[in-house]
Amino acid sequence: MNAIVNDTCIGCGLCAGTCPLVFTMGDDGLAHGGEVPANQEGAAQEARDGCPVSAISLEE
Numbered sequence: 001m002n003a004i005v006n007d008t009c010i011g012c013g014l015c016a017g018t019c020p021l022v023f024t025m026g027d028d029g030l031a032h033g034g035e036v037p038a039n040q041e042g043a044a045q046e047a048r049d050g051c052p053v054s055a056i057s058l059e060e
Contacts, residue, residue: 002059003033003044009055018050019043031055 003022005015009030015023016031022044026032036044036058048056 001036001041001044003036003048004057004059005031005033006055006057008053010053012052014050014052015047015056018047023047 003019005023011025011029011031013025013031015033016025019040021040022034022036023031024034033056044058048058
């Protein structure tokens with residue numbers, strides 16, 4: 001599974017705080033996703049669901 005952050009990200013950092021093994025804050029001030037390890041799927045889904053602008057998608 002991969003976590004993808006689209007261009008509606010506002011850089012609030014909620015995802016990186018919720019699931020730091022998958023989401024990072026870039027030098028551009030925006031969140032960036034990556035590969036979701038099996039043991040982080042729940043946290044990645046929580047980050048997706050908590051995103052205030054629905055900028056995160058999880059894809060197989």
